[in-house]
Amino acid sequence: MKxxxxxxxxxxxxxxxKAGLESAGRKRELPPAHVLFREDSESAGVFLVFKGKxxxxxxxxxxxxxxxxxxSLLGLPATFTGHPYSLTAVTxxxxxxxxxxxxxxxxxxxxxxxxxxxxxxxxGREVTFIQSALAERCRQMAEAS
Numbered sequence: 144m145k146x147x148x149x150x151x152x153x154x155x156x157x158x159x160x161k162a163g164l165e166s167a168g169r170k171r172e173l174p175p176a177h178v179l180f181r182e183d184s185e186s187a188g189v190f191l192v193f194k195g196k197x198x199x200x201x202x203x204x205x206x207x208x209x210x211x212x213x214x215s216l217l218g219l220p221a222t223f224t225g226h227p228y229s230l231t232a233v234t235x236x237x238x239x240x241x242x243x244x245x246x247x248x249x250x251x252x253x254x255x256x257x258x259x260x261x262x263x264x265x266x267g268r269e270v271t272f273i274q275s276a277l278a279e280r281c282r283q284m285a286e287a288s
Contacts, residue, residue: 168242169242191240223249
């Protein structure tokens with residue numbers, strides 16, 4: 144399992160985006176092993192890891208699991224597009240998570256173009272990761288056939 148967030152800025156938010164999400168969203172303390180969202184489930188919005196760690200992964204591809212720490216924003220692609228989540232996100236340790244439902248997140252993006260630019264940059268990085276993960280899953284499924 145690879146850890147990202149501290150070493151990589153793939154899903155790290157700026158202080159401004161963090162403040163915007165925190166003021167618009169709802170912060171909850173969640174226990175370890177709490178599922179934020181599941182692969183193929185309907186989008187419920189974005190999740191900011193305020194404090195703690197969250198594992199994101201693709202079913203049957205544990206080598207692509209990644210752990211994201213405080214300051215990471217999860218669930219962007221599904222929230223922007225309205226499509227189902229492509230990954231599953233589960234807390235690894237007791238974590239403070241800020242949840243912002245899809246419509247409220249999109250409203251924040253309309254009101255704050257500066258934050259929207261940052262979020263779309265993050266979206267591009269995350270989509271690249273998801274595409275490589277899904278391509279790997281397809282390759283493995285083809286080999287197993």
